[in-house]
Amino acid sequence: MSDHDAIVIGGGQSGLAAAHALRARGLRPLLLEAGPEPVGSWPNYYDSLTLFSPARFSAFPGVPFPGDPDRYPHRDEVIDYLRRYAATLDVDIRTGHRVETVTATNGTHTAHTAHGDTFVAPVLIAATGGFSRPHRPMLPGHFTGNVLHTAEYREPSAFAGQRVVIVGGGNSAVQIAVELAGHARTTIASRAPLRFAKPTLLGKDLHWWTATTRLDVLPIGPWLRTPPTTPISDKGAYRAAVQAGSPDRRDMFTHLDGTTVTWADGTRETVDTLILATGYRPDVSYLQGLGALNAAGAPQHRRGVSTTCPRLGYVGLEWQTSFSSATLRGVHRDAQYVTSHLAEAARTRCCSPINA
Known part of the structure; x- marks a missing residue:
């Protein structure tokens, strides 16, 4: 027993x-x-x-x-x-x-x-x-450069001087991209435009509002076919960095061949590292x-x-x-x-x- x-x-x-x-x-x-x-x-x-x-x-x-x-x-x-x-x-x-x-x-x-x-x-x-x-989605083509998931990322100095593309548009993708932009030329590649949200409303943190209104515990999970994505929590620094192009944001690339990335507008360039911020x-x-x-x-x-x-x-x-x-x-x-x-x-x- x-x-x-x-x-x-x-x-x-x-x-x-x-x-x-x-x-x-x-x-x-x-x-x-x-x-x-x-x-x-x-x-x-x-x-x-x-x-x-x-x-x-x-x-x-x-x-x-x-x-x-x-x-x-x-x-x-x-x-x-x-x-x-x-x-x-x-x-x-x-x-x-x-x-x-x-x-x-x-x-x-x-x-x-x-x-x-x-x-x-x-x-x-x-x-x-x-x-x-770590979720590693299928990529369009074959990339021979460095590919890692955010689970393998630790800090930015190892990427100094590189051309880096971060795949994903969530909180971790943006937080890492902004950090990397001071060391490497960095792009965020996402299927949809980035959505930013201030962490406060009327002087209260959004979590205070969701807790007070009970939205945080609303039992809707079993009814969701596709869970909604959450916006990027940002006091303003992340949006400003992206708007300044450090990092920049682009629509998802359409093809990978060796170390060459083909972007949605048809332009091509050489990339050293892909970082998958894909959950x-x-x-x-x-x-x-x-x-x-x-x-x-x-x-x-x-x-x-x-x-x-x-x-x-x-x-x-x-x-x-x-x-x-x-x-x-x-x-x-x-x-x-x-x-x-x-x-x-x-x-x-x-x-x-x-x-x-």
């Missing part, structure tokens, strides 16, 4: 929120994290990354960020915050345990790790989040054998509760429930919802399906 009521796969913000929610219901979760400490993917993001929401809206309930609540925390502050939060949990956390496959038999889940260890529990929550697998996808391939995923490898769920596999849940997926589902400020709400639906199964070890 297992000593654990539930297994949580992933020790970042999603897994910590799930473990806390399970513990709050009197359950004994086991949290398995592939990395050396329970801070998720945050150490892998670029050095200058700052949150797009203030500290007061970027923390778990009851555990505020230290310091000025209106500042925008840096990546390393988030890492320290998660590290300290994990230390407060009365949870069995095993780092260095990468789960490769999950099997389900006789009402229990078994997690099989890369080192050959196995862990068994009736409930399993996949909390590797929506930002574990991430959930990394839940370890569930492949359960029938939990659709043909595209995406979870089949409703608000984080599996619609195909009993006693299986998810935390940290983009638009899992709402706009804030995959964020520090919102992931705990989804964790509470999912664990409320799975908790009874953990206690009774019931084999009947649980629906959202």
